[in-house]
Amino acid sequence: MALKTITPMLYTRQVRETVDYYISNLGFTCIGYDERWGWATVSRDDIEIMFALPNEHEPFGMPKFTGSLYIRTDKVDELWKELKEQAIICYPIETFDFGMREFAIYDYNGYLLQFGTPVD
Known part of the structure; x- marks a missing residue:
């Protein structure tokens, strides 16, 4: 399994x-x-x-997801160019010391979507 x-x-x-x-x-x-x-x-x-x-058995106000959805892509720069004018930006594209090139946006409900790719 x-x-x-x-x-x-x-x-x-x-x-x-x-x-x-x-x-x-x-x-x-x-x-x-x-x-x-x-x-x-x-x-x-x-x-x-x-x-x-x-779910009707669970209280719900605003979205309460405390993390993010991290989506790996092999074309993060192209995706950034496509999405940067279409969404609310959390942080712009950047290469981080921990070896990822990434950016983050908020979706319609305020959920955080991060897009990244490893760098050498």
Whole structure:
């Protein structure tokens, strides 16, 4: 038995608007949407992210995810050029001493998305 992939599911009260943002601003495609369930999946290349209405048994105000989604790419500079005018920037592209070239943006709901590639 081996674990294969991870697909985060992020809560939002605006599933349709979130999907539209990922399509229009970040170049994703919607591969699943069900308004009755309050659920959707978007993808780009090998990345999938699900969105869902909050579980009714759990309190939900603003998104409470305390980390970030770190997405590795082999073309971080090209991706930066594509996305920098389409999103709210957390920090611009930079090469860090720990060996990564990366940048970070906020999505429609305020979740932090980091994009990076290792450097030699």
